[in-house]
Amino acid sequence: MEELAKEAGITVRTLRFYRERKLIPPPRREGRIAWYDEHHLARLRTIAALLERGHTLSGIADLATAFESGRDVGQLLGLAASEAPTWSEEEPVRLTPEQLADYFEGEVTAENLATALNLGYLATDGDEIIHISRRLLEVSAALVTQGVPLASVLAAGHRVREHTEALTRLFTDLIHAHLPDTEFEEAMARLRPLAKDVVEAELSMAMDRQVRAERESSQRS
CATH class of the missing domain: 1.10.287 (Helix Hairpins)
Incomplete structure (x- = not known):
């Protein structure tokens, strides 16, 4: 718990509070040891980004429920259209948080996640992240690889x-x-x-x- 709190930039007390409010899922347990992973860290960074954008803890609790039930968080926050037209040419991509981090190594910050959510580029389905367009994902990754910061790409x-x-x-x-x-x-x-x-x-x-x-x-x- 201390290691996760340090990585997320919060206090252990805040992390315990999030757990009590069920804003993050419980850890995997082996005996008396509780293991947290990148999914928990990604969740905490998303929560931090949403708080920075003015969302309340009650609203974030709804977000956590959406994570668990597989609802589209983009729809929950009003950041994406309810349904893409059947003739859309864009191919959505499903990614784990680790795969998203591989595309943008060192650039998946809370601020960038919030911006991508606000643009409607990202939504979630359970533990997976959905990028709305393979073409935009690959172009964005190519620009970052060439040295353009992800924040500038999103802007x-x-x-x-x-x-x-x-x-x-x-x-x-x-x-x-x-x-x-x-x-x-x-x-x-x-x-x-x-x-x-x-x-x-x-x-x-x-x-x-x-x-x-x-x-x-x-x-x-």
Whole structure:
């Protein structure tokens, strides 16, 4: 218990209080020895992150119940859509806390976990963590491997989310302006690959312009 409390940055008294409130699961026992593991540490870090974001202990108790019952914590906190559309192209990934730590070695902090939860990138199902998109997971891990801090990756993800939602509204308005509302879902399905091509082409050209601008700036200096 003392070792777990030290790793989590809390007092043993606080840890005992969390146990009494059933905010963390009981340890595995061998005789009189109680063994805690990475699952307990991950839970404590999540609790700390939620407290920092203003959640009450009662709300966190609901979170603990969700952990045990397998409910989606993202839904419980209102951080994710209740159900992804059947035509979604994103593949969720199930991970243990240890596997998540392997993707982002040394970067899985309470603050980063809270940010990822807030973005809806992560949810939980029992002892497993669910990342909503394999593509986003692998891109994020690649950026961290190349030396970009995970906190910066998540901050960039938040800004990208804002821009992509604005782009989606643009294409949605285009459909509403020219097609009946009864055809909206079918029209969105048809428009999706076209919209992706437009955005990818514009992003590619914007990156080309940025590289040229940086090169010309270096040459002038």
